[in-house]
Amino acid sequence: MSLAPRAVLVHRTTEYEELLARHGTHGQAAFQLAARGRSMAEVRERHERNRRALAEVSAAVPLRWRQARVERADLDRFLFGPEDVVVVVGQDGLVANAAKYLSGQPVVGIDDDPGRNPGVLVRNRPGDARRLLPSATGARTAADELTMVEAVTDDAQRLLALNEIYIGPPGHQTARYVLRAPAAPPEAQASSGVLVGTGTGATGWLRSLWHQRGSTLPLPAPSDPRLAWTVREAWPSPVTGTACVEGLLAEGDALDLVVESDRLVAFGDGIESDALELTWGRSVRVGIAETVLRLVG
Known part of the structure; x- marks a missing residue:
């Protein structure tokens, strides 16, 4: 029964x-x-x-x-x-x-x-x-199926979010990492973090960064099976680049990041208290989650 x-x-x-x-x-x-x-x-x-x-x-x-x-x-x-x-x-x-x-x-x-x-x-x-x-x-x-974003570390820690996932320093330090985006060569970067957002999140933090950059990237709608990502304040130097700072992720795509800082964190939807800890040499992959939010009414 x-x-x-x-x-x-x-x-x-x-x-x-x-x-x-x-x-x-x-x-x-x-x-x-x-x-x-x-x-x-x-x-x-x-x-x-x-x-x-x-x-x-x-x-x-x-x-x-x-x-x-x-x-x-x-x-x-x-x-x-x-x-x-x-x-x-x-x-x-x-x-x-x-x-x-x-x-x-x-x-x-x-x-x-x-x-x-x-x-x-x-x-x-x-x-x-x-x-x-x-x-x-x-x-x-009858429900709207809203796309969600997921981060998975190389030691199988998992983080799910409806709006966005942020990967970066826990304070005001600089995040150092190697970024691997689809169809682009790996790039060592120094920035204040990376944001990967859904169409639901495109009305909030992600849109704020999009406006600040003056981006022409088409942001997804809430139910679109796509994510948008952006690098915050990427810094050019002899060993870090700024060629790969925004893009879209479709189904099957992922954004990979290998940590080259003592400590970075990844958290979703602004909840810093529930963050993944990322130390030197760890890697994290961010992409579209298999889970969707089924919103009724």
């Missing part, structure tokens, strides 16, 4: 909760905010809005389903099952935070604060959950 679906509600600690944890009482937190010209009433209202959204989504879960909740900080310790329907209640970035721990489960993004969030990934309102959840299971579920 197959298990009933499980709705996993993903949320994050609100600013109001963080303030109470830091300052101890509502009054002390309000005093600290007022000193910075902010209103505690506004922060609490956003907290209440988030909690109302969570309650409404929870009430919309079909009665025969199981249900669980996981906070963003606990995602790396939560075991998602193949029968799960993942319901992200919050901001777009929370979808990206959850995506790296999934393996094809359908995801429903719920915007808890319409008008404040861009709503690119959290496309639905809390009231839509009652309609979307019953239709989110099954092989015929």
Whole structure:
């Protein structure tokens, strides 16, 4: 007998909760905010809005389903099952935070604060959950399949991301490495890092670097099976080059990097706390992930 679906509600600690944890009482937190010209009433209202959204989504879960909740900080310790329907209640970035721990489960993004969030990934309102959840299971579920990016090291460490993967120094030092891009000779480089992004990430950090460079590279769309990559602030010297600083990766392509620094890191979607450590002589390969994010609604 197959298990009933499980709705996993993903949320994050609100600013109001963080303030109470830091300052101890509502009054002390309000005093600290007022000193910075902010209103505690506004922060609490956003907290209440988030909690109302969570309650409404929870009430919309079909009665025969199981249900669980996981906070963003606990995602790396939560075991998602193949029968799960993942319901992200919050901001777009929370979808990206959850995506790296999934393996094809359908995801429903719920915007808890319409008008404040861009709503690119959290496309639905809390009231839509009652309609979307019953239709989110099954092989015929209508979903956008968003391309993801993957980094794999030579010792089999793996990192998955929805927006982008950054490889570079953990501080303000210079990253030194040898870059191997498709159809290009290897090039020793010194830079502030390499960014490899998806079409979903092309609306954020990747696009910022693209604008800064004045690039004419066609950035992919979210569901395109392509990645775009760029080198940040490549430095020319007698032993390092700048000939190979941006490009596209199609299915089967990879960007290879061999470390020539004491320590570099690779992290995805801005989560530096969950980084791969790359020491001298290690190599990492970045390309299109086999896993996609299945976004429903």
